[in-house]
Amino acid sequence: MTLTRDGIAYRVAHDLPEGSYVNLGVGIPVLVPNYLDPQKEIFLHSENGILGVGPRAPRGQEDLDLISAGKGYCTLIAGAALFDQSVSFTMMRGGHLTHTVLGAIEVAANGDFANWRVPGQAVPGVGGAMDLGVGVPNIFIAMNHATNKGEPKIVNLCSAPLTARGCVKRIFTDMAVIDVEADGLVLREVAPGLSPGDIQNKTEAPLKVALECREIDVPPTFEGIQLHH
Amino acid sequence: MINKILANCSEAVASVFDGATIMFGGFGNAGMPGQLIDALRASGRRDLVIISNGAGTGDFALGALFGDGCARKWIGSFPSPSAKQFRERYLKGEIELELVPQGTLVERIRAAGAGLGAFFTPTGAGTELAAGKETRIVGGREFLLEQPLAADFAFLKAHRGDRLGNLRYRGTMRNFNMVMATAAKVVVAEVDELVPVGGIDPEDVHTPGVFVDHVVQVARHPRLLEVESSSQEKAP
Numbered sequence: 043m044t045l046t047r048d049g050i051a052y053r054v055a056h057d058l059p060e061g062s063y064v065n066l067g068v069g070i071p072v073l074v075p076n077y078l079d080p081q082k083e084i085f086l087h088s089e090n091g092i093l094g095v096g097p098r099a100p101r102g103q104e105d106l107d108l109i110s111a112g113k114g115y116c117t118l119i120a121g122a123a124l125f126d127q128s129v130s131f132t133m134m135r136g137g138h139l140t141h142t143v144l145g146a147i148e149v150a151a152n153g154d155f156a157n158w159r160v161p162g163q164a165v166p167g168v169g170g171a172m173d174l175g176v177g178v179p180n181i182f183i184a185m186n187h188a189t190n191k192g193e194p195k196i197v198n199l200c201s202a203p204l205t206a207r208g209c210v211k212r213i214f215t216d217m218a219v220i221d222v223e224a225d226g227l228v229l230r231e232v233a234p235g236l237s238p239g240d241i242q243n244k245t246e247a248p249l250k251v252a253l254e255c256r257e258i259d260v261p262p263t264f265e266g267i268q269l270h271h
Numbered sequence: 272m273i274n275k276i277l278a279n280c281s282e283a284v285a286s287v288f289d290g291a292t293i294m295f296g297g298f299g300n301a302g303m304p305g306q307l308i309d310a311l312r313a314s315g316r317r318d319l320v321i322i323s324n325g326a327g328t329g330d331f332a333l334g335a336l337f338g339d340g341c342a343r344k345w346i347g348s349f350p351s352p353s354a355k356q357f358r359e360r361y362l363k364g365e366i367e368l369e370l371v372p373q374g375t376l377v378e379r380i381r382a383a384g385a386g387l388g389a390f391f392t393p394t395g396a397g398t399e400l401a402a403g404k405e406t407r408i409v410g411g412r413e414f415l416l417e418q419p420l421a422a423d424f425a426f427l428k429a430h431r432g433d434r435l436g437n438l439r440y441r442g443t444m445r446n447f448n449m450v451m452a453t454a455a456k457v458v459v460a461e462v463d464e465l466v467p468v469g470g471i472d473p474e475d476v477h478t479p480g481v482f483v484d485h486v487v488q489v490a491r492h493p494r495l496l497e498v499e500s501s502s503q504e505k506a507p
Contacts (some may be wrong), residue, residue: 076426090298091443102500107430107442113299113328113351115498126445127298127324128381131374135394157397165358166370168400169349173374176393207397209281260428 043235044187044216049260052077053231054184054214056145056259058084059090062140063133064247065089065174067157068112069145070184085121087139089170091130094122111170112159134170135177142178146185148200151247153210153222155183175206187215187244194246196227217241219258226250231258275436275480276465277487280310283459287311287424287447289341292320294380294425294455295333296448299325300499304428304461305492311426312336318343322422324373324447326350328358331494332479342366346420348373349354372400375417383419384453384482392417400488400501425455429478432462433469437476445477452482459485 045053051073058064058074058218066074075097078084086095086234088110095110096117104115118124133139145156153163158171177183188194213220218241219231229249238251284307287293293311297303300404311377312335319342326347336342338356344367350357370381372394382390391414395401405416427448429438438460440448441455452458460478465488 088443090301092448105442106496106498107302107440107444108301109301109443111298113499124443124445127373127447128375128447128450131377135374135392163362165350166368167349167351168370168372170373172372172394172398172400176396204398 044233045258045260046216048073048076050184050216052260053219053258054089054182055079057182057212058082058141063087063093063144065134065139065170065178067142067144067171067174071143071145072112074143074184080220082198085119087130087133088116089130089134090266091125091127092118093125093133094117094119096122131170131173135173137179138179139178141180141182142174143182143184144174146183147195147202149183149185149210149213150200151196151198151221151227153208154200155181155205155210156200157205159203161202171205175209180212181210183210183213185213185215187217187241192244192255194244197246208227217244220249229255230254231256233258234260274434275486276434277459277485280306280461280487280489281313283307283461283485283487284311284314284425287314289316289318290318290336291423292322292421294422294451295306295323296327296425296427296446296451297323297333298443300328300495301442302428302444302446302448302493303328303332304426305490305495307426307459307461307487308332308336309492311389312339312341315341317341320344320346322346322420322451324348324376327356329494330356333493337366340365344369345369346376348376356368370400376420377447379417379420380447380450380454382417383421384450387419389416389418393417394445394482420454422451422455423457425451425458426480427452427460427483428459429460429462431464431466431471431481431482432460432486432488433466433471434486435468436460436478436480436486437471438462438478438480438483438486439471439475440477449478452478457485458483459487462486462488463491464488470494
């Protein structure tokens with residue numbers, strides 16, 4: 043069985059601790075706030091100038107001047123701060139945020155990742171991806187384990203244009219949770235019913251299996267979490 | 272008496288010349304000076320070099336400026352899928368693109384405004400955007416040398432302004448506006464409200480008037496007064 047996109051987001055949310063300051067990329071990462079424990083005080087950063095992004099603005103209550111990085115109308119939580127781009131990227135590049143959760147095209151065994159330009163993409167855009175890559179201490183990648191064609195996305199060396207080098211800490215996929223360590227990739231958790239061998243079969247880079255490797259803890263009854271084949 | 276107030280947007284763009292380099296504030300639609308952009312479109316200037324984070328959000332304001340074909344180059348960070356007019360021009364080879372990581376873009380503008388020559392950043396090191404750039408190892412880490420980025424004009428959007436050029440923003444309007452205010456020879460701010468001197472509490476002046484040459488008060492661009500239904504699906 044594998045996790046849904048919501049299942050991946052649920053698992054990522056578990057690893058964001060109280061007091062973290064988190065930038066979320068597009069794709070699966072935008073689902074993470076749905077699964078954050080409301081008891082934990084966590085501040086979400088939006089690169090256009092918000093620390094303390096709240097839920098989407100209800101219909102009819104949108105403030106045209108208040109948007110998040112995905113260009114959607116958002117709200118602010120108590121204690122939020124607004125600032126300009128220079129301050130925002132000081133937070134990102136300067137190491138002041140604690141975590142970022144990003145999608146990726148490829149992640150390599152050495153912690154390199156590629157997420158800004160699909161090979162062959164006609165009109166490139168980079169945004170803040172490279173600034174997050176060099177600046178945030180804990181870079182989490184949330185993505186499907188393989189491409190739609192079944193090709194591995196966790197590879198020995200990235201072939202897609204790099205976003206940043208040697209910076210990924212942990213990879214969360216529909217099949218596994220993998221840490222990037224100094225001497226390679228360590229398989230920490232597998233989706234229910236999968237074996238470490240199943241994960242290796244879908245992973246180009248070699249995986250070391252942690253002694254304490256276990257199943258990903260996702261309650262199957264949790265609303266929004268469905269395990270599928 | 273200092274009076275930086277202009278009567279209308281066409282007066283504000285009158286000194287723009289063919290080939291000028293122009294900064295536009297804004298991230299998405301927030302803080303985009305839509306009326307100044309439309310006045311510039313109406314002026315018919317050509318061969319412009321545009322500096323902005325995105326390349327427009329649809330067939331109006333910044334998007335329409337690219338659609339008109341009056342820009343020869345865009346220096347920016349993220350042309351979103353909604354920047355159709357720019358994308359079409361680019362794919363036809365009709366406009367040059369200088370792609371800059373977002374944090375490097377704002378810092379290059381800040382460097383120009385702050386009187387700095389250049390700076391080293393780790394952003395982009397080891398990537399294809401490092402091509403042709405001087406590198407240096409500092410503390411065992413590779414940095415790229417990035418050059419300051421100035422402009423002939425900066426067109427900004429703020430919420431309130433006064434005749435001295437003091438500006439206050441709302442929400443996420445500050446984005447690139449505050450830094451661009453420091454880095455152009457002529458800085459023009461489009462504001463929702465003009466207030467008397469002292470009408471913005473000194474504690475709340477986000478852009479001090481020293482940076483601003485002209486202020487023009489105008490109702491917001493009609494397309495920037497609409498709630499974009501599609502963007503409801505994208506938050507946060």
